[in-house]
Amino acid sequence: MSADITGIPGNQQTNLSAIDLNLPSKRPFNFDLARSRENDFAAIGLPRMKCSKVSVYYGEKLAVDAASLNIMPNEVLALIGPSGCGKSTLLRCLNRMNDTIPGCRVSGTITLDDQDIYASDMDVVPLRVRVGMVFQKPNPFPKSIYDNIAMAPRLHGLANTKTEMDGIVENSLRRAGLWHEVKDNLKQSGTSLSGGQQQRLCIARTIAVNPEVILMDEPCSALDPIATAKIEQLIDELRRQYSIVIVTHSMQQAARVSQRTAFFHLGKVIETGDTEQIFVRPREELTERYITGTFG
Template identity: 70%
Template structure:
C-alpha cells in the first residue's frame, strides 16, 4: 500500500518546479524528545514558501535544519537527508560557514551588529573575500541596501550605528546583511513578529521583490501573511508536516482535516 505522505510529497514536488533544497525523512531530537517527525519537502527558487502552524509545532526547528543552526544546540540531533543543489548539507566535508553564506537567515528579532550601517552590510563580504577593493565593497553595500529597500533612507548616514535605526529599518538592514554575501536561499523566522503594521508591510513588499532571485522560506504565525507573501505553504502540527501545496489550495481547499481545522480557527 502506498503511503499517503509519499503521495503528498510526490504531488508537491511535481508542482513546485526544480527544487533548490530537498529534505527527505528529516527528524530532529533534543535529547530523547522528538521535535520533528519524518518531514520530507522540496523548496524551489521560483516560489516563496511559508511554514505555518500553531506555536511549538516544529516549524522554526525545521527551518533551522536548513542551514544547520541546530548544530549550535548540544542536545540536538538531526536524522534524514537535506541537500542544497543535490549536495548533502550534513556531509562531514561540508563547510558550515560557507553553507550559512549560501543559506542566509533573518531572525525573529532584528539583530544588527553594534557597528555602523555600512559595516553591518560589509562584514560578510569582507570575511568571505567577496570584494577585492574598497570600491567593490562600496558597490556591494549600496546594491544590498537597495535590494533591501533601505538605501534611500540611510545613504547619508552610513557611519551611524545600525542599532540607532527603527525596528523595521533594523530588520531590513539584517536582510541587506544576508543578501550582501550573495546567498542562494534566505530563511526568515517570523521576521515581522516584532514590527508594527507599516514596517511589516514594507518587509512583505520586499519579500515580493526578492522572489525568484533567492529561494525564500518564511516561518509565520500569521495565516494572512502566509496568504499574502507565499506561493506554497507547508502546515506543521505536533512536529509533523501535515500538508504542503499551493498556498491558494491550502487556504481554500485543504486536503487534511487538521489543516482545515487550523485554517478555520478551531485551534491554534
C-alpha cells in the first residue's frame, strides 16, 4: 500500500507514534505482546484460556457458580442457555469487562496462556488487546471507517508509519470481509454503514490489534439473515487464526458456527462437549430439555 487510503488532507505524515489518550490504566504493559503470541500453546493444543471454578457475584447475587471451562486454540466455543444463566457474565470476565461494574466480585481462576488474568499486576489494557470483544449491538465510533480501525493500533503503537497503518486498516477490513464494500469510502463515517456492515467494522476493529481470543456477545441478534450469514462465515474464517467464544441465544447459530458448546443454567455449567454431541446426544437431561424446548 503506497497510496494514502484515507484520502484525508494533511494525513500524509509518515510516522504515527502511539497516541496518548486517557487510558483506563496508566500502568506499563507487564508482558511482551509480540512474544506472548509466539508461545507454544496453540501449537501443542493446550487450552488458550482456562476458567477454574469461576464464581461471579453482583453484590450478594451469585451470577456464575463455580464454572470451569477451557477455551482451545482455533476453536469456536458457544455458550448457550436461558436468559440470566450467567453466560454473558462469564464471557465478560474473560477480558475483565466486569471490572467496571460496581459490586461485581470474581473468584476462582481465569488464565490466558497460564497467566492469571486477575493477578494484581495484570494490566487490563494489554489483556483486552489479547482478548478482544464484539458486542451485541454494533458500536462503531462516530468517526471515519479508517479511524475506527486505526484507533486501537495507534493507541498501542502497532504501526510506525502511515504505510504500516494503511496496511493494518486494509488487512483488517479484508479479513472482516468488508474491504470491497468500503475501500472507496474510507472517509465515510462508520455509523453511516448498514447494521451488518457496522458489525463487521467492529470485528475488523477488534482484529486490527491482532488479538488471540475474540469474545462475541450475541453478535448477530440485531442483524438480518443475510448479514448474519456473512458474520457466521467470517467467524468460520477467523477461527483459523483465533480462539472465539460466542454467546448466542440462537441454538441454530451455535450449532452452525461452533466446534464445542457449553450449556449454562442458573449460573452453572451443566454440560460442555463437542457441538455435534450436545445437539444430537446430550448427556444431561437438563441440556436435552433446553435444546428440545421442553422446559421454560
